[in-house]
Every structure is written in structure tokens, then in C-alpha cells.
Amino acid sequence: MTPPFTLGFEQVRDELMLMQPSGCYWLTANRQEDARCLARQCIAAQHTVTLIASGLAPDTLLSPAPVGGPAAIPLFSLPETRRALHAFTDDLARVLSEKPRLVLFFAPASLWEKLSQDELRLWTKKIQHFLNAKPITLLIISFGSVINALRTRLQSLYRHVDGLAQLDWQQDCWDYRINWWANSGGMLADRALRLDLNMDHFRLLEAEQSTPLTLNDEALYLAEKTVLEGAPPLSSQWTLFDSNAELHNRAQQASAATVIFSLQHNDQIPALAEQIHSLRRTRGSGLKIVVREMRASLRYSDERLLLACGVNSIVPINATMSRFLTMLEGIQGQSYNRHVPGDLSALMKSMQPLQARGYLPLADFCQSVTLLVNNTLLPENGKGLLVALRPVPELKPEQALTLCKPRRYGDLVTLLDDRLYLFLSSCRFSDLNTALKFIFHLPHDEIFTNRLVWHEDLQILSEVRQLTSKVPTAWRDAPAPVAAPSASAVTAPQARRQPHNITLGQDTTT
Structure with missing residues (x-):
């Protein structure tokens, strides 16, 4: 019996990373460097593997040589063409023997843009038929800027793909999400892990304790006073503060209260992002953080930055007071489940590059x-x-x-x-x-x-x-060399014109 192949993750349960023979598994990553680490870690965990690469030379994935893995690895390159994809199984049949092995296919996500959805479905179905009754496992690793579109297309191919998972970078860790994964015990679906990278190896990161110790302040509203448009506190549960700084200091003792910041000008964004990031990292996921825009100042990139720092809701400037209060009611009982990176400066740089x-x-x-x-x-x-x-x-x-x-x-x-x-x-x-x-x-x-x-x-x-291609360069813009005139082009010199004396101002009447 052919043993299963593994992804090589550290401290991850086998059923979440073992790949069965005769199966096709597909991993996607946003960044090429993450996909490269995935491939190298997987290669290092195998006894026998064949590497196929498209869009780059396959030997670049093996430099420097991974620690572990087989002594010899067959390397193949696949052209980035539609015709090469259609001939993929025929090429595999010619170059692969019937020995048990893992075939790792490393290719950018843009390669699959050359196939329509029906063609992609038929392609995976053809792969499935090829792998049937063979002790071969195919692992496809894709990456690139159009990876989200590819992920959407792959969702409907569960009949022909045995496993689908994605790796997303979160600044200081990685989210590994399994859509479905077939193993010897059956099928797993909808699993999420948080991974760390240590010495080019992904390993399971222990979950942080983000649940607040007490929830006895969940009915309190802490707000900067201008968010109520001059109105007094709406009830005894409301506490108003003169500035966002004072509000931030008080919110440092809150666990599940609703904290409402005001935004008057775009220049406040860096300081506001720092305050929100600090609260979310220190006070946990139970705190409900809201930003109300009092003047037109928010840009699309600013909204994304505040949301990444831990905001539950952003109230736009055109929202009336009644709409504002309705939005506050809508977030009660919520828990912020997105990961907030610990390095704020790196987060701000990535959101505003x-x-x-x-x-x-x-x-x-x-x-x-x-x-x-x-x-x-x-x-x-x-x-x-x-x-x-x-x-x-x-x-x-x-x-x-x-x-x-x-x-x-x-x-x-x-x-x-x-x-x-x-x-x-x-x-x-x-x-x-x-x-x-x-x-x-x-x-x-x-x-x-x-x-x-x-x-x-x-x-x-x-x-x-x-x-x-139109950027001027010294070579492209250099003047064309002037050819020396041929002997036939040389003509006899013209006769030199002789000067004539002219007397100016001569009196002709005398």
C-alpha cells in the first residue's frame, strides 16, 4: 500500500496535511515568497518528488537546497500557454513511471486565466482520470495578484479536486484556511489554522487568549462628545469625553463597552489608527470600537486602515443621528474576529504603500x-x-x-x-x-x-x-551612425566663384 504524502507543516494534525495517493490537491497563496516556502517545505518532507514549474526555472525553487528531501529530483518546465495545459496529462504519461511519487506543480495564478471555467473543469476532470489507479499524488501550488479570482473558480470543482486550501499573509502570521481536504479517514471542510514561519518552515501558532476576562461593562457607551452633535448623554450608560485622547485613556479599562471616536479631519488618521490598534491589541475582541465621521475627510484607503486596526463600524458623514444610533444597536453582542497585526508601522505602510x-x-x-x-x-x-x-x-x-x-x-x-x-x-x-x-x-x-x-x-x-517599453534609454535613443559616402557618390568639386571689386560711395557726376 502506498503511504500518503505530507505538506510538512510542524505541529499540525496529520488529517489536515496528509495527501492520499491518486489524489489532486490545490494550494493557493497571495505572495510568491509564501508559495515558494510552501513548496520547499513540502519537498523537504518527501522521499520521492517530481517538480514541474511554469513561469520560472524549476531549479530556482531548490536554491539553496532544502534541508531534507530526496537526493535526486526530476525537474521539468511547462510553457505558460493554453496548449501546454491541455497537453499536461499526456506529458506526465510520457515522463513519469508507475512508481509512487508526489508531483508538485508550481505555477502562477495567471496561467489559469487562459482557460474558461468549463475548460478548467474538464482539465481537472482529465487530471482525476489520469491519477486513478496510479500511486501518484499531484499537488498544485498557485500564487499571484489574481489569486482571489482563481479561488472563486476552484470552489465548484470539489468533485475533481481532493483538497483545496489557501494561505494568506497577516503581517506577523499566516492564516491557513482549508476549504475541503480528503484523507484516509474521510473528508474535512471549513478548517482554519494560524501559522508562524520559523527557519523557512511553517508551524502551528498557538491561539492567543483574546476573550475578555469580564463582560460587565457591555452596556456602557464611551464617546467623544461631538458624536452626539451637541446633545447631552442619552442615558446614565453614556459617558462623554472632551477629546479622543481622553476617551482612549478611559477605554484602556474597558472590556466589552462601546467606544465611539470622532473624526474631524484627515490629519487625525495616524493618531486615531494608533489609538484603535492599541485598544484592540490590549483589550481583546469583546470591545466594540466605532468611528463617526463628523466632516468629509475619510478616503477609501483610510477606511481600510481603520478596519484593519480593529474598528467594528465606521459611521459616514451623511448618516443622521437616528441612523447612527441604529448602527450602534446593530453591533451589540458582536466579537471582532479578524487578526490585527502587532506591528502598526508595517500595517500602515502596507495599507498606504x-x-x-x-x-x-x-x-x-x-x-x-x-x-x-x-x-x-x-x-x-x-x-x-x-x-x-x-x-x-x-x-x-x-x-x-x-x-x-x-x-x-x-x-x-x-x-x-x-x-x-x-x-x-x-x-x-x-x-x-x-x-x-x-x-x-x-x-x-x-x-x-x-x-x-x-x-x-x-x-x-x-x-x-x-x-x-517607451522609457528613453541611451541605447534606444542613440543617433543612428552616419555611413561614409561611397566612391560613386563623390562628385567633382565645383569651380570656385571669383570676387569682384565694388567701390561704394563713388561720385559718378564728375
Whole structure:
């Protein structure tokens, strides 16, 4: 009987990581470096393994050599083409023997974009038929910026995929979520583990005690006084404070109360994020933290930062007092279950990765946009907008550039040919006109004749690659060498013109 293969996680129960022979298992990760650690740890735990890679050389996964694993590993490369995917099982049949082994297929998530949903279903079904009655297990590890779309597509393939799990980075730990997993004892589903990385090996992280010791203050409301719009405390359970700082100091002794901060200006975001992060990390998941926007100051990226720091609810500026109180009732009894990273500075840097604004040269512009779009901590297809603007014929592109005044960090502009290229970080498509109104001093509809907008990650990366190809370089822009004239092109010199004497101012009447 062929023994099962293992993922190699430390301190994790066997039924959550053993892979049965003749089975197909699929792991997904946001970041390539996490997927690489998964692959190397799995290889180190095997007696025999075959490695197939697409999009990169397979030997790069083995450098440096993993500690443990088989002495010899067959390596294969698969082209990133639709045709190669369709021929995958035929290629396996030609190169693999019937000996028991684990086949590890390491490929970016973008590879599966080449197949439609029906084609992907037929592909996994074909894999299943190939593995039947063979002592071979196939483990697929995928990664990349479009991983969420792939995960959604894989949810309906449980008939042909024996195991599906995902690994998500949480700044200081990793969430490992098992959708379903087949083992010798049956099928497991809906499991969640928290992992740590030690010496390039994932291991189980002991759960922290986040349940509050007492819940006797769950009926209390601690609030900054302006959130009630000048009204007195609504009951004896309400306590008002003159500032967010005083509220934060009092909330340090709360366990399950409702704490309501006010937001008057965007400059308060860093301090407010620090206060909320501190409360959530020290007081646990029972505390209910609310932020009420008193003036229009919140941006999309700011909302995501506050939510990641531990906010239960954000009340927008257009919410009436009755709506505000209804939202407070709605969060009673809730427990905050999301993980809050311990390093606040790293969290803020990941949520607001671009610390530049305004004009950048084309090369710097392309590099900055590429780094931001490839940030897997930001939402897929929600990192911003790339906008190309063509000025009216009466206006030169350089003149239009002088009218462009980006104010937010992450809003970048560059110039190429007859167009301005804008990247608006964390800007929704529905807010584009509002953003352009604040960026340009004159009505943008009168400055530009047309515009093109890209809002999906793959669209933005594709357009940036085309822009990168137009970045001037010394080699590309060097003048063409002037060829020496041939002998046949040399003509006889023309006769030199002789000068004539001219006397100026001579009197001809004498």
C-alpha cells in the first residue's frame, strides 16, 4: 500500500496535511515568497518528488537546497500557454513511471486565466482520470495578484479536486484556511489554522487568549462628545469625553463597552489608527470600537486602515443621528474576529504603500505603479485607477501638466507623447470625476478631449508594461551612425566663384 504524502507543516494534525495517493490537491497563496516556502517545505518532507514549474526555472525553487528531501529530483518546465495545459496529462504519461511519487506543480495564478471555467473543469476532470489507479499524488501550488479570482473558480470543482486550501499573509502570521481536504479517514471542510514561519518552515501558532476576562461593562457607551452633535448623554450608560485622547485613556479599562471616536479631519488618521490598534491589541475582541465621521475627510484607503486596526463600524458623514444610533444597536453582542497585526508601522505602510505624489518621470512612474498593483495586501482590482488624458488641440501637454496639482499621496502623473497619465491610488471608478475636479484647477472636461481608464489589476499592469517599453534609454535613443559616402557618390568639386571689386560711395557726376 502506498503511504500518503505530507505538506510538512510542524505541529499540525496529520488529517489536515496528509495527501492520499491518486489524489489532486490545490494550494493557493497571495505572495510568491509564501508559495515558494510552501513548496520547499513540502519537498523537504518527501522521499520521492517530481517538480514541474511554469513561469520560472524549476531549479530556482531548490536554491539553496532544502534541508531534507530526496537526493535526486526530476525537474521539468511547462510553457505558460493554453496548449501546454491541455497537453499536461499526456506529458506526465510520457515522463513519469508507475512508481509512487508526489508531483508538485508550481505555477502562477495567471496561467489559469487562459482557460474558461468549463475548460478548467474538464482539465481537472482529465487530471482525476489520469491519477486513478496510479500511486501518484499531484499537488498544485498557485500564487499571484489574481489569486482571489482563481479561488472563486476552484470552489465548484470539489468533485475533481481532493483538497483545496489557501494561505494568506497577516503581517506577523499566516492564516491557513482549508476549504475541503480528503484523507484516509474521510473528508474535512471549513478548517482554519494560524501559522508562524520559523527557519523557512511553517508551524502551528498557538491561539492567543483574546476573550475578555469580564463582560460587565457591555452596556456602557464611551464617546467623544461631538458624536452626539451637541446633545447631552442619552442615558446614565453614556459617558462623554472632551477629546479622543481622553476617551482612549478611559477605554484602556474597558472590556466589552462601546467606544465611539470622532473624526474631524484627515490629519487625525495616524493618531486615531494608533489609538484603535492599541485598544484592540490590549483589550481583546469583546470591545466594540466605532468611528463617526463628523466632516468629509475619510478616503477609501483610510477606511481600510481603520478596519484593519480593529474598528467594528465606521459611521459616514451623511448618516443622521437616528441612523447612527441604529448602527450602534446593530453591533451589540458582536466579537471582532479578524487578526490585527502587532506591528502598526508595517500595517500602515502596507495599507498606504505609496509615499509619493505629483509628477514623476516615466520610468519612476511605471516602477511605482507596478509596486503598488503587485501589493497583495491591497484589495484585488481595487488598488486605484490609471487614466490617460489627451489635451484639446489648443493646449500643449506640457501646459496641461502645469494645471495638474495632485494633493493626495499615491496620486501620480507623468507625460508621454501627447497624453498625461494619472494614477489615482485607492480611487473608485465612481469617484473619478470628483477626483479630477480636485486635481485640476480648470474644468477637466474643457481641458481634455478624451480619456481612457483602466481599473483592473491586469489591465493596469499590461498598460504600464507598454509605457515601460517607451522609457528613453541611451541605447534606444542613440543617433543612428552616419555611413561614409561611397566612391560613386563623390562628385567633382565645383569651380570656385571669383570676387569682384565694388567701390561704394563713388561720385559718378564728375
